[in-house]
Amino acid sequence: MSKQKAKASKLKNWKELAIGGLILEAGNAAEYKTGGWRTMCPVHDAKKCINCMLCWIYCPDSAILTGKGNKDDKGRKMIKYKALTGNEATAYAMRQINPDVVAAYPITPQTSLMQKFATYVSDGEVDTEMILVESEHSAMSACVGSSAAGARTMTATSANGLALMWEIVYIAASTRLPIVMPVVNRALSGPINIHCDHSDTMGCRDSGWIQLYSENAQEVYDNMIQAVRIAEDPAVFLGLITSRFIRVLM
Numbered sequence: 001m002s003k004q005k006a007k008a009s010k011l012k013n014w015k016e017l018a019i020g021g022l023i024l025e026a027g028n029a030a031e032y033k034t035g036g037w038r039t040m041c042p043v044h045d046a047k048k049c050i051n052c053m054l055c056w057i058y059c060p061d062s063a064i065l066t067g068k069g070n071k072d073d074k075g076r077k078m079i080k081y082k083a084l085t086g087n088e089a090t091a092y093a094m095r096q097i098n099p100d101v102v103a104a105y106p107i108t109p110q111t112s113l114m115q116k117f118a119t120y121v122s123d124g125e126v127d128t129e130m131i132l133v134e135s136e137h138s139a140m141s142a143c144v145g146s147s148a149a150g151a152r153t154m155t156a157t158s159a160n161g162l163a164l165m166w167e168i169v170y171i172a173a174s175t176r177l178p179i180v181m182p183v184v185n186r187a188l189s190g191p192i193n194i195h196c197d198h199s200d201t202m203g204c205r206d207s208g209w210i211q212l213y214s215e216n217a218q219e220v221y222d223n224m225i226q227a228v229r230i231a232e233d234p235a236v237f238l239g240l241i242t243s244r245f246i247r248v249l250m
Helices: 003-010 054-058 072-078 086-097 111-122 136-148 159-174 199-203 217-231
Strands: 101-104 129-132
Touching: 086 111, 086 217, 101 111, 101 136, 111 129, 136 159, 159 199
Parallel strands: 101 129
Antiparallel strands: none
């Protein structure tokens, strides 16, 4: 009997599993033959696999193995893993984007985001001109001027800070300026609420500013990179005013 067959013969079937499917000894779900009691099972499609290894990260059973001789190990070695908070992931993405100008004013829970990015600026890891202003209204005003002059521009805010920006947010959006602004969602203070909800971004929902929402730090990082490309895409950047644009009608 081959080693593979010998190992397979030792695997427990569903009748031998503990009540509730509990794994009582050390190990993971790869040690159990679970196909008999699952209604849906993941299937590996080699043609579609790009070795991103997200399956290895998110598998709830830790049943995807990597190691010597496993083709998935190639993808694992190519990926760089970092344990980051949402704010750190945003700052890290901004470091890679390397914007020309960042105008910012601190507000909880955005503060640590800009503190981290300011570290990159002070350490010379980016070429960004960081402008520390006296309010969020001033931050967005500075961003409008910077972006209109042709600089890749970013800022960040939360809650009441975004509310203070609203007047200028409408100007930035209506003039199609490709400013990227991560917003760390927080309730508008009433009374002094620092917990998460979307009342801040919903307040400027109709300003014309494109909004991308993230569920976790990985999505925050991905959306930050995509946001710059979306904002600077000609199809988005060059808006058309229907009332003044001539078309041939039938």
